[in-house]
Amino acid sequence: METIAERLKSALESLEQANQKANRAPNSVQLLAVSKTKPVSDIVQAYEAGHRLFGENYVQEGVEKIQALQELSDIQWHFIGPLQSNKTKMVAENFDWVQSVERAKIAQRLNDQRTPHKRLNVLIQVNINAEESKAGVLPEDVDDLANLVKSLPNLKLRGLMAIPNAAQNEEQLMQTFLQMKALYTQLRQNYSSIDTLSMGMSNDMQQAVLAGSTMVRVGTAIFGART
Structure with a gap:
């Protein structure tokens, strides 16, 4: 049975192969290790193997892990799940990134509850296929939300x-993926701080990297199946 360190190594190798096939510069795509439902000990194993970027989907679970691993101060914690307004305070106080901002109200609350001396990194979640069951802003509404986020100190x-x-x-x-890349390119022309396009997971990493993703989110391939 492979260890987490071995599976992480394989995932990083697969990512670099995809990068090479896309003729992109080495290390131009980051791997976010999605550790939701996995114990702190699994994160520690990945950390000891050299990994530093971790993503969590559930607020309470994520905060508990962050607090349990406070001594590992160079971990970069990303919140990637749906975010309700009554949970924004915990996210604002504990995470480094939020990848799932989709409403003005959520953005405003995160801003108001964030400590002023360290800004919270924000990605706008786009409902690119306009699915009724999925969170995210529609492509035509990205600019309005981006303008608001940009205005929040x-x-x-x-x-x-x-x-x-x-x-x-x-x-x-x-x-x-190409539609997302076009949205991202357009946004970059308007905002100098834009540098991250988070799309692609274990099963569609190759296509995402080929289309221009700068961050892929990988869970099962690193930590194993969720129970």
């Missing part, structure tokens, strides 16, 4: 995140 607008429709075939998925 305790937030730093860093880019976009998307979770494409899982039922798409490869051609449709690539088109979705």
